Amino acid sequence: DAKTTQPNSMESNEEEPVHLPCNHSTISGTDYIHWYRQLPSQGPEYVIHGLTSNVNNRMASLAIAEDRKSSTLILHRATLRDAAVYYCILRDPANAGGTSYGKLTFGQGTILTVHP
Amino acid sequence: DAMVIQNPRYQVTQFGKPVTLSCSQTLNHNVMYWYQQKSSQAPKLLFHYYDKDFNNEADTPDNFQSRRPNTSFCFLDIRSPGLGDAAMYLCATTAGGRYNEQFFGPGTRLTVL
Numbered sequence A: 001d002a003k004t005t006q007p008n009s010m011e012s013n014e015e016e017p018v019h020l021p022c023n024h025s026t027i028s029g030t031d032y033i034h035w036y037r038q039l040p041s042q043g044p045e046y047v048i049h050g051l052t053s054n055v056n057n058r059m060a061s062l063a064i065a066e067d068r069k070s071s072t073l074i075l076h077r078a079t080l081r082d083a084a085v086y087y088c089i090l091r092d093p094a095n096a097g098g099t100s101y102g103k104l105t106f107g108q109g110t111i112l113t114v115h116p
Numbered sequence B: 001d002a003m004v005i006q007n008p009r010y011q012v013t014q015f016g017k018p019v020t021l022s023c024s025q026t027l028n029h030n031v032m033y034w035y036q037q038k039s040s041q042a043p044k045l046l047f048h049y050y051d052k053d054f055n056n057e058a059d060t061p062d063n064f065q066s067r068r069p070n071t072s073f074c075f076l077d078i079r080s081p082g083l084g085d086a087a088m089y090l091c092a093t094t095a096g097g098r099y100n101e102q103f104f105g106p107g108t109r110l111t112v113l
Helices: none
Strands: A009-013 A018-023 A032-038 A044-050 A061-064 A070-075 A084-091 A110-115 B004-007 B010-013 B019-025 B031-037 B044-050 B053-056 B064-067 B073-078 B087-094 B108-112
Touching: A009 A018, A018 A084, A018 A110, A032 A061, A044 A061, A044 A070, A044 A084, A070 A084, B004 B087, B010 B019, B019 B031, B019 B087, B019 B108, B031 B073, B044 B064, B073 B087
Parallel strands: A009 A110, B010 B108
Antiparallel strands: A018 A070, A032 A044, A032 A084, A061 A070, A084 A110, B004 B019, B019 B073, B031 B044, B031 B087, B044 B053, B064 B073, B087 B108
16 A cells, blocks of 8 residues: 655644645555544544545545645544544555455554644 | 444453453454554554454464454454563454445553563
């Protein structure tokens, strides 16, 4: 899977929007962009994923640049419960022939701190 | 309702003493994973089961073994834990498609004395 680059940490105030960037300049045409987050002392949880078009779900929005070399996870109104490590992961369905079925390759992620 | 359950949440063992961590799931998913997450690091896949087929990552030490007696349960056995095996061990499941969402358990934090 291609590599992603994220800032080590970001801070936000409660009830303000948060934009978490991810750079993936070597993304291939078949790579999907997935986001997971890991709250303190918990396992990771799925947030959102997309290919080319922007995506929205109940947790967040994903904005994907036109050239797909970067993307942004948007939390519209941060809460204290959103404080977590956010991981941006590229996954290529075309690589499905490997033995690591559905393997998630985590980078270091972005530590999001939310201030009350 | 818990979907991926890991027991115990905290496990302490002694250097070289075998230890088993357990994972169960209520999702009836056919794929189960074990990840290792060391302090301040990202999770790293150790191995996975697709149904009963076991797949080991190339760099997973031989010290780590796994068993999956049925769809619901999966075990991680560490035959001779070393100090370097102290970590959070995460179990995850997914259904069907390779790139479906993975559901993680809360993890078991292993301490090796």
